[in-house]
Amino acid sequence: xxxxxxxxxxxxxxxxxxxxxxxxxxxxxxxxxxxxxxxxxxxxxxxxxxxxxxxxxxxxxxxxxxxxxxxxxxxxxxxxxxxxxxxxxxxxxxxxxxxxxxxxxxxxxxxxxxxxxxxxxxxxxxxxxxxxxxxxxxxxxxxxxxxxxxxxxxxxxxxxxxxxxxxxxxxxxxxxxxxxxxxxxxxxxxxxxxxxxxxxxxxxxxxxxxxxxxxxxxxxxxxxxxxxxxxxxxxxxxxxxxxxxxxxxxxxxxxxxxxxxxxxxxxxxxxxxxxxxxxxxxxxxxxxxxxxxxxxxxxxxxxxxxxxxxxxxxxxxxxxxxxxxxxxxxxxxxxxxxxxxxxxxxxxxxxxxxxxxxxxxxxxxxxxxxxxxxxxxxxxxxxxxxxxxxxxxxxxxxxxxxxxxxxxxxxxxxxxxxxxxxxxxxxxxxxxxxxxxxxxxxxxxxxxxxxxxxxxxxxxxxxxxxxxxxxxxxxxxxxxxxxxxxxxxxxxxxx
Amino acid sequence: xxxxxxxxxxxxxxxxxxxxxxxxxxxxxxxxxxxxxxxxxxxxxxxxxxxxxxxxxxxxxxxxxxxxxxxxxxxxxxxxxxxxxxxxxxxxxxxxxxxxxxxxxxxxxxxxxxxxxxxxxxxxxxxxxxxxxxxxxxxxxxxxxxxxxxxxxxxxxxxxxxxxxxxxxxxxxxxxxxxxxxxxxxxxxxxxxxxxxxxxxx
Numbered sequence: 001x002x003x004x005x006x007x008x009x010x011x012x013x014x015x016x017x018x019x020x021x022x023x024x025x026x027x028x029x030x031x032x033x034x035x036x037x038x039x040x041x042x043x044x045x046x047x048x049x050x051x052x053x054x055x056x057x058x059x060x061x062x063x064x065x066x067x068x069x070x071x072x073x074x075x076x077x078x079x080x081x082x083x084x085x086x087x088x089x090x091x092x093x094x095x096x097x098x099x100x101x102x103x104x105x106x107x108x109x110x111x112x113x114x115x116x117x118x119x120x121x122x123x124x125x126x127x128x129x130x131x132x133x134x135x136x137x138x139x140x141x142x143x144x145x146x147x148x149x150x151x152x153x154x155x156x157x158x159x160x161x162x163x164x165x166x167x168x169x170x171x172x173x174x175x176x177x178x179x180x181x182x183x184x185x186x187x188x189x190x191x192x193x194x195x196x197x198x199x200x201x202x203x204x205x206x207x208x209x210x211x212x213x214x215x216x217x218x219x220x221x222x223x224x225x226x227x228x229x230x231x232x233x234x235x236x237x238x239x240x241x242x243x244x245x246x247x248x249x250x251x252x253x254x255x256x257x258x259x260x261x262x263x264x265x266x267x268x269x270x271x272x273x274x275x276x277x278x279x280x281x282x283x284x285x286x287x288x289x290x291x292x293x294x295x296x297x298x299x300x301x302x303x304x305x306x307x308x309x310x311x312x313x314x315x316x317x318x319x320x321x322x323x324x325x326x327x328x329x330x331x332x333x334x335x336x337x338x339x340x341x342x343x344x345x346x347x348x349x350x351x352x353x354x355x356x357x358x359x360x361x362x363x364x365x366x367x368x369x370x371x372x373x374x375x376x377x378x379x380x381x382x383x384x385x386x387x388x389x390x391x392x393x394x395x396x397x398x399x400x401x402x403x404x405x406x407x408x409x410x411x412x413x414x415x416x417x418x419x420x421x422x423x424x425x426x427x428x429x430x431x432x433x434x435x436x437x438x439x440x441x442x443x444x445x446x447x448x449x450x451x452x453x454x455x456x457x458x459x460x461x462x463x464x465x466x467x468x469x470x471x472x473x474x475x476x477x478x479x480x481x482x483x484x485x486x487x488x489x490x491x492x493x494x495x
Numbered sequence: 496x497x498x499x500x501x502x503x504x505x506x507x508x509x510x511x512x513x514x515x516x517x518x519x520x521x522x523x524x525x526x527x528x529x530x531x532x533x534x535x536x537x538x539x540x541x542x543x544x545x546x547x548x549x550x551x552x553x554x555x556x557x558x559x560x561x562x563x564x565x566x567x568x569x570x571x572x573x574x575x576x577x578x579x580x581x582x583x584x585x586x587x588x589x590x591x592x593x594x595x596x597x598x599x600x601x602x603x604x605x606x607x608x609x610x611x612x613x614x615x616x617x618x619x620x621x622x623x624x625x626x627x628x629x630x631x632x633x634x635x636x637x638x639x640x641x642x643x644x645x646x647x648x649x650x651x652x653x654x655x656x657x658x659x660x661x662x663x664x665x666x667x668x669x670x671x672x673x674x675x676x677x678x679x680x681x682x683x684x685x686x687x688x689x690x691x692x693x694x695x696x697x
Contacts, residue, residue: 157630164685169681225643
């Protein structure tokens with residue numbers, strides 16, 4: 001059996017590009033959180049913005065959150081991956097520039113063109129607005145998504161180039177020689193395995209996404225070129241589901257890289273770890289039909305596949321990562337600080353957030369739950385308490401003044417405020433779902449309003465605590481560029 | 496850039512010339528152009544491939560010189576993109592069948608404006624540029640095939656709807672195969688590595 005020992009790796013500061021990614025993510029995240037709060041306040045009947053504005057905000061909130069999740073995840077992946085492979089800074093920046101150009105196009109389409117067909121832009125809605133928005137606004141929105149997709153395609157091609165240059169091919173980068181042969185303990189580190197997986201699935205997803213976006217743009221101006229709506233929906237969900245799933249697979253690299261520095265224990269790329277990432281590489285591409293279980297017109301085999309793989313894919317990486325984190329922390333004498341606490345919390349958020357999807361992925365449950373607020377409850381837990389929390393942990397880590405520095409009282413309060421308010425916020429969604437509150441806005445019954453009010457209050461607290469995290473990051477951004485030891489030495493290591 | 500022995504290069508050049516003349520010969524030309532699939536997916540790619548292969552037979556410093564004259568790989572890729580896009584248009588296919596001059600233009604432009612520029616630019620593009628060209632080409636092929644399938648009417652006067660559908664399906668299938676092959680090649684080969692866990696440095 002292979003043996004793994006912890007090898008201290010230099011703790012590099014972040015490149016300017018990584019900080020630009022994080023700064024963009026933080027700014028957009030706050031803005032999108034405010035948009036989300038406005039939606040909750042509208043449903044709570046504390047403000048009145050009207051249905052059109054509600055859907056505009058929902059479109060921006062969805063597209064914006066998916067976009068910054070990808071940008072923030074990419075920054076984590078790029079920061080750590082460049083320890084092992086030669087990445088191009090120019091391509092990394094080009095992606096951010098294209099992302100910002102795409103964001104401007106999307107903002108223009110929604111705020112000026114009043115496009116509000118949701119970030120899922122399901123066919124034929126963008127082209128059939130009944131006068132609510134012009135074809136130009138829809139084209140601008142879809143064009144913006146295409147531009148963002150081109151940027152990410154370039155980034156992943158660069159990562160593919162760098163991985164192939166260092167490891168020879170993707171099979172080695174995924175650790176297949178060790179997985180299917182003798183484990184000599186020389187499998188690539190978790191960061192490389194995760195980055196290889198994300199690159200494979202995202203390149204496939206982006207090509208499919210670009211194809212359907214181009215077809216919809218053609219259809220927008222020449223409706224005679226008809227598209228099968230079911231095929232379009234399948235392709236959109238294939239692309240969208242892979243893209244949003246990949247964000248957490250990128251962000252979890254922060255856990256793989258940072259927690260070992262706190263515990264002085266290695267994160268092992270053993271057979272179980274490698275098998276879980278290889279299994280998820282395949283399954284993440286076939287899981288999307290679990291969102292389509294109510295579409296009776298879809299081929300039955302696809303729905304069965306979505307159901308089965310929905311169950312299976314919940315397990316490998318999540319369980320292996322969660323178990324790995326528990327093992328690495330257990331009796332390690334870890335000295336908890338904001339970064340390590342947030343990273344540890346994020347694994348709970350990921351696990352807890354996956355469970356509602358696991359339940360909703362059961363066809364009989366799906367029939368009654370899928371169009372309720374249960375589903376927003378799932379992805380808000382998964383993304384906010386999982387993915388975003390990983391990014392906050394990464395931000396705190398980069399900005400930690402020195403390895404002995406203690407957290408300020410305000411930060412510690414903000415940590416517990418964030419944890420409790422995100423739980424309150426997401427549970428208000430989940431409980432609303434349990435009470436059959438529809439997630440479609442048009443019919444919002446008075447009986448549902450109390451849940452919205454509770455959710456809105458918690459949303460305000462989430463924003464307040466997130467604001468403190470972000471202010472702290474910006475106030476320490478100068479430190480983030482420097483190379484020095486950030487993680488405190490665990491008590492077990494010093495004993 | 497590995498040099499090819501002059502004798503061998505001459506033989507290969509002759510073989511390419513023979514293939515070109517074979518494609519231009521009336522019976523083969525008529526046979527390939529009788530179907531939309533033969534026209535679009537066999538004759539046109541082969542003409543571009545002949546230009547690509549012929550250019551690779553040139554002596555390395557001639558290739559470098561041509562690349563420098565053209566201003567680097569990007570303008571060459573743009574030329575190849577526009578020239579190949581033109582010959583994807585149904586109207587261009589009709590014109591080539593109806594007007595001998597356009598047919599001649601097709602036989603000249605595909606090797607000279609698609610194959611040669613791509614061959615000159617290819618090595619300089621690096622894996623990112625090549626990956627971008629491949630993924631762009633594959634998406635374009637898939638989307639074009641889909642457009643041919645979804646078109647509400649005949650797009651070419653010279654070909655019937657069933658020809659159009661057949662060509663569309665073939666394009667979609669070819670795109671899927673090419674993508675799988677491109678992705679698959681990332682999983683094989685490559686030099687063995689030293690210590691895969693070693694830290695690379697800043």
